[in-house]
Amino acid sequence: MTSFLRPLAYRYRWIYDTVTAVSSLSVGGVERLRGLGLEVLKPHLKPGAAVLDLCCGSGEAAAPWLVAGYSVTGLDVAPRALDLAAKRHPALQLVEGLAEDPPLADASFSAIQMSVALHEFPRSDRERVLRSALRLLEPGGWLVLVDLHPAGPWLQLPQQLFCALFETDTATAMLEDDLPAQLEQLGFSGVTQELLAGRALQRITAKRP
Numbered sequence: 001m002t003s004f005l006r007p008l009a010y011r012y013r014w015i016y017d018t019v020t021a022v023s024s025l026s027v028g029g030v031e032r033l034r035g036l037g038l039e040v041l042k043p044h045l046k047p048g049a050a051v052l053d054l055c056c057g058s059g060e061a062a063a064p065w066l067v068a069g070y071s072v073t074g075l076d077v078a079p080r081a082l083d084l085a086a087k088r089h090p091a092l093q094l095v096e097g098l099a100e101d102p103p104l105a106d107a108s109f110s111a112i113q114m115s116v117a118l119h120e121f122p123r124s125d126r127e128r129v130l131r132s133a134l135r136l137l138e139p140g141g142w143l144v145l146v147d148l149h150p151a152g153p154w155l156q157l158p159q160q161l162f163c164a165l166f167e168t169d170t171a172t173a174m175l176e177d178d179l180p181a182q183l184e185q186l187g188f189s190g191v192t193q194e195l196l197a198g199r200a201l202q203r204i205t206a207k208r209p
């Protein structure tokens with residue numbers, strides 16, 4: 001179940017961009033939100049390393065990686081989002097495909113980022129996406145997930161409202177699940193979770209052994 005606002009937000013980018021700007025205030029603004037993946041993984045990566053932004057949308061969270069000099073590929077299923085990404089971020093290498101079965105070679109990335117996208121997948125598909133990420137990472141490569149987490153008392157209501165207006169059941173299902181435990185079960189190592197924005201966001205890093 002979701003409201004009529006969700007398809008509108010995906011159709012009209014200004015709605016999507018405004019909602020992102022407002023909801024990112026709790027983490028320090030949209031630039032901070034977009035840079036959360038780079039911020040935590042940069043110390044682990046060689047200059048110019050190959051990075052995949054899985055479910056890149058219009059490429060906003062890939063942009064900081066490009067600016068920092070990494071070789072960035074963005075994958076998304078939505079041609080409309082990819083067209084916009086090509087216009088906004090010409091250096092981003094774009095691939096149209098499913099995150100559950102990405103048309104990309106094994107062990108071809110030093111890092112993979114998923115920025116506020118994992119909650120889009122039902123539980124069974126979420127597992128396929130994470131298995132694909134493991135396959136695409138080189139040994140010792142890093143995954144960073146930035147996504148919703150059950151908010152603390154101050155942001156509980158705003159988060160519920162946000163989910164009711166803009167998300168589907170897959171987001172509420174993800175809020176019930178223990179993502180770090182799932183990553184460990186799938187074979188990732190060094191799993192670390194940080195809670196941000198009044199616990200409403202989680203940033204998880206994990207490594208391919």
Ligand SMILES: C[S@@+](CC[C@H](N)C(=O)[O-])C[C@H]1O[C@@H](n2cnc3c(N)ncnc32)[C@H](O)[C@@H]1O
Binds near residue numbers: 055060
């Ligand atoms: C909430 S947006 C996040 C976009 C971007 N990561 C960001 O931080 O702005 C979720 C994205 O996931 C993409 N997506 C949803 N299901 C997908 C799938 N099965 N395979 C690839 N991309 C998918 C959507 O097209 C959308 O661009």
